[in-house]
Amino acid sequence: MKVALEVPQMSQATELVKGIDVVGPMQSEYQQILSPEALAFVAELASRFAPGVPQLLAGREARQAMVDAGQLPDFLPETKDIRDGDWKILGIPEDLRDRRVEITGPVDRKMIINALNARVKVFMADFEDSLAPSWDKVVQGQINLRDAVAGTIEYTNPANGKHYQLDDDPAVLIARVRGLHLKENHILFDGQPLPGALVDFALYFYHNYRALLKKGTGPYFYIPKLQSHLEARWWAQVFAYTEEKFCLQPGTIKVTCLIETLPAVFEMDEILYELRNNIVALNCGRWDYIFSYIKTLRNHPDRVLPDRQQVTMDKPFLSAYSRLLIKTCHRRGALAMGGMAALIPSKDPAQQQAILDKVVLDKELEARNGHDGTWVAHPGLADTAMGVFNDFIGSDLDNQLHISRDVDAPITAKELLQPCEGQATEAGMRANIRIAVQYIEAWITGNGCVPIYGLMEDAATAEISRASIWQWIKHGKSLDNGQLITADLFRGMLEQELEVVKQELGEARFDSGAFDQAAKLFEQLTTAEELADFLTLPGYQILTQETVS
The missing domain is CATH 1.20.1220.12 (Malate synthase, domain III)
Known part of the structure; x- marks a missing residue:
């Protein structure tokens, strides 16, 4: 089922920069984010890189057609020299070396403050899966992040008057942009909707890179939904162009890529290689990975998954995915991030204990495998997750890069594709x-x-x-x-x-x-x-x- 996005009507468009039309309503507070200078940068990226996106998406369709016809995913023979080669990524900044617990959430103002104040190492501010990208939320999210970087972000709850502001030592901020498949219908370039990923990247980078570097951190990003090293190469070109334009050292922009599609797990070395100047970590985006397993193998009756509640990380195909990601990352000097604890704390003591016990079991499995950190969705789980990773990493080390998993037997395509036992109920x-x-x-x-x-x-x-x-x-x-x-x-x-x-x-x-x-x-x-x-x-x-x- 192909779903085409209609091109918005142009009658209400406002051209602020040659080639760029803003279709979305312009509130007064949006003008600083959607300034002519920022939109000029958006236009530069669009002219150079937007034409490549349909080609990359067409590549996805072509590979899927081969799987639908019976050819199972496998490691690429043409990139074997990269997998066998002795190379490492450029390096990891000091403030990204310890990422033992990260919290994720959308770019709502109150959420940003609470997440940055949580007892975690990193907050991933999300323009993707946890944000419904309405026009107001996309632009307001950029305003919120600009204020967070500046340290001026505040929020007062109109219902009860409770006031929120940043603590003195907030978590490190990483912005997750939208996937390449998502458009931004409210900003057009030459009459066509722009890739949402380019809009999110350009606006966050342009408005914040100076302040971030001045604070001793940097413009850090999460990249979702990659399916191939060719998509990673496209992003590497975006980063390299941006760094050169703004007279920054190569590798100033740092990125973590989610391995949350089945095709990408077979190209992790290649993704790290293409992004070697900028990348610092890969992440097990396990819920999307399960979805991608279903979607990629949809025509294969022997690969049908049972109820999602039965598809846990101890299942062979998911365990192989986790272990291969750790081994690949650590061999290349990159961090290997674990998956999400999506549970929400309960006010009932018995239920709360059961929730925390589940979190401990999940995080112990990740830490024991060698992951360098993990995700939580709620601040109330941060201390529990942190306790587990503190036990495994200790206070003298920042991560588990020393765990090479070299004694493991090679993980094969057969293991990564192994059917999952269980029943649809x-x-x-x-x-x-x-x-x-x-x-x-x-x-x-x-x-x-x-x-x-x-x-x-x-x-x-x-x-x-x-x-x-x-x-x-x-x-x-x-x-x-x-x-x-x-x-x-x-x-x-x-x-x-x-x-x-x-x-x-x-x-x-x-x-x-x-x-x-x-x-x-x-x-x-x-x-x-x-x-x-x-x-x-x-x-x-x-x-x-x-x-x-």
Whole structure:
């Protein structure tokens, strides 16, 4: 199912820089972020690098077509010399050497303050999976980050008057830009929407690099959804051009890449090599990785995953992924970051203890494997995660780069693709439906980071849910109760679970929301003949339909 983004109408556009039209409404406070100078830099990057994005996306489609036809992913024979070569990345700045706990979240003002003040090493400010990129949130997010870098960010809750401001020693700030597949419909270059990734990168870099360097840190980025070393090469060219333009030392911009797609796990050495001047780490983006496993192997009936609750990091294909990432990174002098603890603390003492026990088990597995750090979604989990990594790393070291895993047997493509044991269950399918509907409803109404049933969910959650059910339908799988999973069974459950959600949330909240629209999109995606690449593509059309009409 191909979902094309419509080009916004130009009637309301404002041309501030030659070739650049701002379609989104211009609030007075946006003018400093969307200044002529900043937009001129956006235009420079767009003219040089935007034309390469469709080619990279076409490369994704071509590789997927080969997998659909039966050719399983594997390590590239043409880049064997890079994998076998003796080389290392350029280096890691002092303030990025100790990353034992990172917190992630969207670029909301209050969230930024709380995250930077959390007892963690790094805050990843997210323009991607935990942000529904409405025009206001994208621009306001840049304003918030500018103020955070300047140290002037403050927020007062209008409901209770509570005031928030930065502590004296905040966490290191890293900005995650959008993936290459996402457009920014509100800024056009030569009449076409720009890649959201270029917009996010350009605006954050331009407004903050001087202040960051003056403070002894730097312009640091997370790059999501990479699928190949050719995409990494594109980013390396963006960074090199930017550094040269602003008379910066090569390697001033530092980047961490998420390995959250199945194709990318076979090209980790190559990704590190292409970005060797700028890269400092790879990260196990495990929820998106599970989604990518489903999406990439969608035509292979022997690779169907069970309920997502059963797909844990101790499963062979995920354990191999984690261990290979650590071994690859440490061989090249890069850090190997672990995955997300998405649990939310509970006020009930017994439930809270159970939550913390789960976090400890998860983080002990990561630390024991050799990861240098991990992610949490809530400040209330930071101390627990930090305690685990402190036990493994200690106070004398910053990381676990000394763990080479050289004694491990080579990890093969067969291990990375190994089918996962488990069963599709009625309870799991119904949970998928309730979670996906609630998340999609939140996303298309402007909220990309949503607490649902004790977990802080982002887009990967809904992606796994709808892709799993699509795959079960396609390959005629049965539930644990013997029912054949069909489109009609799904539609019937969707109708039933909508009523459950209505009861749980209350009639007023349900009726005032966009649950019917969310359910319609969910049904279209899940019962389509072809598996859509990302639900956020059609979701973005809904999210932005008023501001670009």
